[in-house]
Amino acid sequence: MVSLKDISVRCGVSVATVSKALNGHKDVSAATREKLLKAAKEMGYFPNSQARALKTNRTHNLGVMFLDEAGSGLTHEFFAKLLNSFKTKAESLGYDITFISRSMGKNKMSTYEHCKYRNVDGVIIACTDFTSQDVYEVVNGDIPIVTIDHIFDCRTAVMSNNEKGMQKLIEYVASMGHTQIGYIQGNKSSVADKRLAGFCKACINRGINVNNDWIVSGDYHNPDKTYELTKKLLSQEDRPTCLFMPDDYSAIGGYNAIKDLGMSIPEDISVVGYDGIAYSQLISPRLTTYAQDTAKIGEIAAAQLIELIENPQTTFTEVITVEGTLVQGSSVAKIN
């Protein structure tokens, strides 16, 4: 690889001058700057990122902390798309993406230690158990972080507007005449809390009675569990006319349960999802759902994180909520 030294000998100047010229410092004349930039381009120079990092303590590398145990992180469409837009934005700003995890080779290290070892400039935390020791360490460390879908004090978070999403969905199904609404929740988490709150609030605003027997707790991203719960819920004498699923992916389990019960959507039961993943519009009937703007969430998260890194003084911590859109499928029937 061609180094600053190579350029310096070719142009008859010192390495210091080359470095300054390439980094846009002012104490180098326009003439020599031109010459050096030209030479650098001709010789195909790229800075050695390690050497630079060693000196500046900036790697231009962002760590992503994803759940890896179940391995479901990346196969989760929401997170895959999120990561993708995060990566795109980060790259456009000159940052690369490295996965950060707990285990590294033979010598154990925590995720935080891993960050320190790799010297990442910032970390995005998503799709993780936010109560874990690993997250705690990172959140309380001195590395800039942005969290997705979870709020920590004094840390900036990006999340979709869960309350509003539920509100929009409730408004829609209410406008279709539904007043008997069931809800299979996702895993206990701040997202689940927010959605439940939005659900209840919107129902109350609409004068819809919230029946606690119809609100059960399940899992996100778990069609099997949702299958079971759907079956149980709809086997009761007294059952809702519309059922909210934890998310679109789980909804597939709900669809199957309903089919196995000999019922059909939306004639016998209306179904609503959450997320707006591609599959939701490929199954039939197309699912009525609330599409999160994953692309925007990822992009904003990247922009925020880099802002935090490059302007540490303006350390305004924010909670940014991103609006989604109601996707009106064919899984909700009009009743009266």
Next chain:
Amino acid sequence: MVSLKDISVRCGVSVATVSKALNGHKDVSAATREKLLKAAKEMGYFPNSQARALKTNRTHNLGVMFLDEAGSGLTHEFFAKLLNSFKTKAESLGYDITFISRSMGKNKMSTYEHCKYRNVDGVIIACTDFTSQDVYEVVNGDIPIVTIDHIFDCRTAVMSNNEKGMQKLIEYVASMGHTQIGYIQGNKSSVADKRLAGFCKACINRGINVNNDWIVSGDYHNPDKTYELTKKLLSQEDRPTCLFMPDDYSAIGGYNAIKDLGMSIPEDISVVGYDGIAYSQLISPRLTTYAQDTAKIGEIAAAQLIELIENPQTTFTEVITVEGTLVQGSSVAKIN
């Protein structure tokens, strides 16, 4: 961060000795080694990866080259799972994963230049247009690489046994009595070629007539296109009794087309997919498909790549094929 120097002053030895002790060199006594290891642990020492990389030219970092244009790379379950197992294996061997792409901030660089800039020890190439200039540069460079699902001369490749997969599927549908088989191919690629070859070969072996009118070229991972092609293919007077889809995801489009034609699966038409993604067993009827062992492919790719990196002399280039398994869904009817 605590450095070698910190340990050296605390223990009253030189940095050189500390370095050697921690790296297992032999010219350090057992006693001092113990002492130094203990101190390192107590002080929470981790080597500075940049400094080490600068000196040794080894970053313990692996580049992954995924398609990013369409952004479909990560949302493709096959690749998401692949990446996941690749990452897990690599991490267990002490390597981290960094995404490598074309655009980096303001200064343009090719993917190969990006690799050089980040000094990755090796690269895995997957889900990319293998004919692109970017891939060409990397493949002809001096960085160890492993490709997925594509073979370059003198480079090791890992791929699932596409021919065998098709053969197994053909054998299965033939055993169910089918002799009129259609096939919607995926994008022109070596994988598509191999599958077509396997398809034809297996048909011939079975004495099944291959009808060229029933073999059309479509896209991978494209339900819409597959919808169109399925509709066109099945609208003909003379039509197959069994239809092979490009992949499981596309098969959803096929399912919808068949439904819209007023036909049902498998009574009117049998359907076969490829990949074995989670959804294929969630839709109804469950899809008969050939599950690729993505976990194994990723793991082997990581192991091979690291082998290539750490033992450059044993530079045996191999093509490793990974067996999959037939998944017998309910989408193929028995006929006579």
Next chain:
DNA sequence: CACTTGATCTCAATCGTTTTCGCCGATCGT
């Protein structure tokens, strides 16, 4: 006893950058 040997440790150079400080010559103000 002088000399080799081996074990253990230190010195110092090095990787490629960045950055502070100082030098030099030229221009400027008075």
Next chain:
DNA sequence: ACGATCGGCGAAAACGATTGAGATCAAGTG
């Protein structure tokens, strides 16, 4: 014309680790 100022440049010290070439000392050898 003389000191002050300034623009342009270089020397050198870092950053934290690795590594081969010595240095040191005790033990072994003839």
